[in-house]
Amino acid sequence: MAMNLLCNVQTCRKPLTSTLWVTSCSHSFCEDHAKTLSHKNIKCPACGTLLGKRFDVIRQNSNPAEEFKAMLLVGLRPEIVLDIAMRAVSFWNYQVEQELKYQANSANQLLETKEKASINQTTLMKQLALAKNTIAGNEKQINDQKSTIKFLKSALSHKDQQLKKMQHGLFHTKSKTQDIHVTNSETEDVHFRKENTHNAGKKKVFIFEPRISSQRNDL
Numbered sequence: 567m568a569m570n571l572l573c574n575v576q577t578c579r580k581p582l583t584s585t586l587w588v589t590s591c592s593h594s595f596c597e598d599h600a601k602t603l604s605h606k607n608i609k610c611p612a613c614g615t616l617l618g619k620r621f622d623v624i625r626q627n628s629n630p631a632e633e634f635k636a637m638l639l640v641g642l643r644p645e646i647v648l649d650i651a652m653r654a655v656s657f658w659n660y661q662v663e664q665e666l667k668y669q670a671n672s673a674n675q676l677l678e679t680k681e682k683a684s685i686n687q688t689t690l691m692k693q694l695a696l697a698k699n700t701i702a703g704n705e706k707q708i709n710d711q712k713s714t715i716k717f718l719k720s721a722l723s724h725k726d727q728q729l730k731k732m733q734h735g736l737f738h739t740k741s742k743t744q745d746i747h748v749t750n751s752e753t754e755d756v757h758f759r760k761e762n763t764h765n766a767g768k769k770k771v772f773i774f775e776p777r778i779s780s781q782r783n784d785l
């Protein structure tokens with residue numbers, strides 16, 4: 567596949583398959599970017615060379631007709647034909663060299679990007695390993711805490727059982743104590759009643775009743 571020149575504006579790089587514009591400073595441009603070259607004393611968009619002379623910028627056809635090729639150099643002396651051909655080939659070589667430099671630079675940039683990506687990947691892998699270790703540590707702590715909670719639950723259950731036993735014992739003790747009090751109260755009451763009954767016949771009961779009404783009648 568035949569190589570085509572490219573527009574030397576880096577943001578364009580359009581393949582120049584038909585009409586192209588070439589400069590005396592060995593640069594080529596597409597129709598769109600050649601518009602700025604149509605005035606006198608203009609600078610080359612690629613290298614900044616001043617292009618003010620008549621043949622500093624010319625329009626070329628990348629696929630000239632056979633008739634044009636047959637007649638273009640006819641009549642010129644061979645050394646002039648060779649001189650023209652050498653200049654044309656030199657222009658082409660320069661363009662190929664520039665393209666190779668561009669490709670090499672692009673490859674280097676890709677390699678740098680790849681290395682950065684590789685470094686980032688290494689960093690990410692390290693961070694991932696650290697995160698895994700942290701997760702493992704956290705899981706161990708959680709398991710330890712679960713074991714502690716289980717132990718505490720078991721101890722609490724045991725204490726609860728002990729408390730229930732103590733409450734049960736206390737309830738029985740209270741019940742017995744109350745029974746004793748009731749029995750004692752009943753016994754004392756019986757004794758008291760017996761005593762009163764016994765003393766009732768011996769003691770006299772005095773009832774004081776005022777006689778005010780009868781005294782007034784006497785007066």
Ligand SMILES: [Zn+2]
Pocket residue numbers: 573574575578579580595596597598599
């Ligand atoms: Zn262009």
Ligand SMILES: [Zn+2]
Pocket residue numbers: 589591592593610611612613614615
């Ligand atoms: Zn230039």
